[in-house]
Amino acid sequence: MKNSFLSRTDNWEEQIDRIPWLINICRLTIVTAMTALHLMAMFSDNAGLRKMVTPSTFYLWAAVYAGITLFSFVRPHWVQQKTDRLPNASAVIDILMIMVLVYLTGGISTGIGILVLPFIATSCMLSYGRFPALYAGFTTLCIVCVMFLTDQLALDTQQWDGHNIGMGVVLIAASFAVAYLTSYSAKFLKAANASALKHKRNYNRVRGLNLLVLNRVQEAVIVIDPELKVWLFNRQAKTYFPGLAPEQKEPIFEDLARRWLYNPDRPFETDIHLHQHSMHVRAVPLVQEDGQLLMLFVRSLREIAAEAMATKLASLGQLTANLAHEIRNPMSAIRHANDLLQESVEDPMSRKLHGIIDGNIRRIDKMLEEVSMLNKKDNLGREHINLMKFWLAFKQEFTLSNPDAVYCIKMEMQGKQLAVTADPMHLQQIMWNLCNNAWRHSKKDESAIRVLIRPSGKLNISIVVSDNGAGVPPDIRNQLFEPFFTTEKTGTGLGLYVARELAHANLGQLHYHPEMNGFELILPKDNNHEEQ
Numbered sequence: 001m002k003n004s005f006l007s008r009t010d011n012w013e014e015q016i017d018r019i020p021w022l023i024n025i026c027r028l029t030i031v032t033a034m035t036a037l038h039l040m041a042m043f044s045d046n047a048g049l050r051k052m053v054t055p056s057t058f059y060l061w062a063a064v065y066a067g068i069t070l071f072s073f074v075r076p077h078w079v080q081q082k083t084d085r086l087p088n089a090s091a092v093i094d095i096l097m098i099m100v101l102v103y104l105t106g107g108i109s110t111g112i113g114i115l116v117l118p119f120i121a122t123s124c125m126l127s128y129g130r131f132p133a134l135y136a137g138f139t140t141l142c143i144v145c146v147m148f149l150t151d152q153l154a155l156d157t158q159q160w161d162g163h164n165i166g167m168g169v170v171l172i173a174a175s176f177a178v179a180y181l182t183s184y185s186a187k188f189l190k191a192a193n194a195s196a197l198k199h200k201r202n203y204n205r206v207r208g209l210n211l212l213v214l215n216r217v218q219e220a221v222i223v224i225d226p227e228l229k230v231w232l233f234n235r236q237a238k239t240y241f242p243g244l245a246p247e248q249k250e251p252i253f254e255d256l257a258r259r260w261l262y263n264p265d266r267p268f269e270t271d272i273h274l275h276q277h278s279m280h281v282r283a284v285p286l287v288q289e290d291g292q293l294l295m296l297f298v299r300s301l302r303e304i305a306a307e308a309m310a311t312k313l314a315s316l317g318q319l320t321a322n323l324a325h326e327i328r329n330p331m332s333a334i335r336h337a338n339d340l341l342q343e344s345v346e347d348p349m350s351r352k353l354h355g356i357i358d359g360n361i362r363r364i365d366k367m368l369e370e371v372s373m374l375n376k377k378d379n380l381g382r383e384h385i386n387l388m389k390f391w392l393a394f395k396q397e398f399t400l401s402n403p404d405a406v407y408c409i410k411m412e413m414q415g416k417q418l419a420v421t422a423d424p425m426h427l428q429q430i431m432w433n434l435c436n437n438a439w440r441h442s443k444k445d446e447s448a449i450r451v452l453i454r455p456s457g458k459l460n461i462s463i464v465v466s467d468n469g470a471g472v473p474p475d476i477r478n479q480l481f482e483p484f485f486t487t488e489k490t491g492t493g494l495g496l497y498v499a500r501e502l503a504h505a506n507l508g509q510l511h512y513h514p515e516m517n518g519f520e521l522i523l524p525k526d527n528n529h530e531e532q
């Protein structure tokens with residue numbers, strides 16, 4: 001109802017634009033009616049009717065007024081001034097033509113003068129309620145002139161005709177009454193239109209802000225009534241429930257509605273399965289004058305858990321960064337002291353113990369290095385990387401650290417001059433972690449590690465690192481990318497986690513594919529710097 005009202009008031013200007021057309025119809029009706037009356041007078045036996053007008057003057061008046069009417073149909077706004085600054089010019093023309101007609105038909109006593117009232121009203125409407133006294137005063141002047149010209153009013157009061165003077169006074173009073181009433185109505189409508197437009201702008205502004213906020217929240221927001229009819233939902237709700245539609249019943253909310261109706265004024269929270277998904281629902285009743293509604297805030301439990309994990313990991317990252325900084329100095333002192341002790345030790349058992357100390361120091365160093373890399377993931381220096389050149393340099397460095405893998409790594413590139421946009425140090429770290437894992441779990445023969453580089457669609461490049469080992473057991477696949485999860489005694493549990501975080505930082509993805517027995521790294525393709 002509110003929108004309909006706003007629509008009607010917003011079209012008030014259009015209604016004003018229709019007034020000139022209504023004036024033209026009124027003019028045409030008057031000309032047609034008076035012409036028909038004149039023809040009836042010519043062929044009538046009524047002598048009084050014949051004396052109303054003379055043929056020559058009436059035809060001249062009818063021709064002029066018909067011409068004005070026809071021209072106004074072609075250009076309806078040629079004299080209409082739709083403004084409140086100047087009087088309406090059409091009022092002068094119409095009032096004059098009606099008063100000429102009154103004169104031609106014998107004066108005020110014929111009653112034709114009443115036809116001037118609609119034109120006074122329309123003139124006030126087109127002037128937005130201004131100049132009512134001017135229009136009524138001009139009409140009064142014309143009435144007085146007509147009465148003088150038709151001898152219905154004279155300077156000698158003894159010649160006055162009380163009946164004709166009374167009709168003139170009534171017509172003058174009616175002119176002022178119509179002018180002021182129309183003026184008041186026009187001003188009221190103008191103020192109402194301005195108020196309605198202001199409220200509409202405010203309504204649209206608030207509605208736009210509500211929709212913006214509603215679509216920015218992470219939760220799915222759905223509003224239902226007791227009959228399970230959906231009144232409102234945001235964009236996230238369509239993600240969870242693709243079949244949602246306005247004013248459509250949704251039986252999946254039946255249990256929630258039943259609980260709500262049991263205690264209509266009390267909000268509640270619950271975990272429930274909707275569309276085979278575990279959801280956390282927060283329900284808030286909305287009490288309105290025309291009924292009750294229930295606003296549901298729905299969030300996937302999986303997303304809640306992931307968000308909690310992300311918060312924990314962020315806190316953990318800050319903590320480990322601080323710890324790494326504090327641990328480096330004492331670890332350097334321990335390594336230096338251990339090296340000095342080994343120089344004077346010849347006992348095999350002591351040397352073994354010093355070796356254990358040195359191995360654990362290296363393990364801690366590796367963990368600190370990975371933590372430092374993780375905390376530097378946001379310091380991106382993304383640039384063009386030619387994958388063939390990158391691979392040749394990487395393979396040389398990797399085989400220097402793992403000499404046994406020289407003839408055990410095979411690379412296949414499906415395409416020419418493939419390139420990506422990424423941080424070179426990040427890509428180096430990711431590939432180092434993946435190839436280290438592949439070599440460690442492979443059979444260490446000629447087919448130990450296979451690297452496949454190929455386009456992935458039009459926008460990405462896929463790098464698959466696979467090995468010929470036993471693969472990852474199904475029961476631990478979901479934990480592969482969790483921090484500090486490892487199956488190796490000497491592992492830190494941060495390698496794959498750091499690799500995936502670095503991939504995400506470079507707008508990429510890192511996944512494990514059991515059917516490939518390897519990991520797939522997807523990075524954005526660089527089409528702007530491909531070499532020919």
